[in-house]
Amino acid sequence: MPYHLANKEEQIKIRNDFDDSYYAILTHLSKLKLDDEHCRHMSRSIGLSDSFHGNSSSPKLPKLPLPSFSGNSTDWNSFYDLYLSLIHNNNAYTDAEKFRYLLLTLKNEPYDLIKSIPITDANYNIALHILVSRYENKRVIANTHLHKILDIEPCSDKSTISLRNLLNIYHENIRPLQVMRFPTNEWSFILLTILLRKIPLSIRKRYELSLQSPSDIPDIDTLINFLERELSANEISSSNCNISHRFFSKEGSNTKNVSLQRGPLLLGDRSHTFATNIGPNWVIARGTTRVGRGR
DSSP states (O other), rough: OOHHHHHHHHHHHHHHHHHHHHHHHHHHHHHHHHHHHHHHHHHHHOOOOGTTTTTSSSOOOOOOOOBBSSGGGHHHHHHHHHHHIIITTOOOOOOHHHEEHHHHOOHHHHHHHHHOOOOOOOOOOOOOOHHHHHOOOHHHHHHHHHHHHOOOOOOOOTHHHHHHHHHHHHHHHHHHHHHTTTGGGGGGHHHHHHHHHHHHHHHHHHHHHOOTTSSSSHHHHHHHHHHHHHHHHHHHHHHHHHHHHHHHOOOTOOOGEEEEEEOOOOOOSSSSSSEEEEESSSEESSSSOOOOOOO
């Protein structure tokens, strides 16, 4: 066989081998891409809560809803912390996807601030920085919390709802100030004076009588604990009154067979199923038609 023919056949073989290798590599790369896309899709479909669960053997927890922020400065810290844990620190999402989720969490002014920014990977951190610069103003946040305490509406002595509202507003706003590391323990006397001016005189008198040493300066916690006990006592008393009212006014009960008597129990001529005390002097007996007072 002439040399040039042998050389040509060898070149053809080399080229064929190269083509086979080339297409084999392309096929392998294509498979790797498909596998990668499948993995990314599966990781996203698991849900946001998976970032808290660990491996797949962990018990399934309900999916957490996206946080929402509409521009209230006192809501920023809680919103931002939750958003960071659910979305920002989740490596399953690209920055563009995080940008879309960020827009979904916003309303009103915060949404307007970044809605015109193109949704790209590069713009995500820019949009987030705009929000942080606008709303992470510690002075504004602290002022807002403090003013909410100062502006608590005075309580009515005829309603426990207003007293519960006072405690709720106090707790909702003093705790964020503590988280911001303000020396709230040193404000005890000031806070005590503010809240004492908000409660009815009758409750204030009972608080003063509860103090072991009225001449000493009490801690704010003594007032908070006292008000909690007052509310708890009122709620228990109201609950007992409602139970008694339902017992005597329940439709379908045999009211003729109830005997209320003061002092010794006067039993009727007929048989009785039970008798029990319902107060210091009053008793009730079923199964009798007599209603009267004892001597």
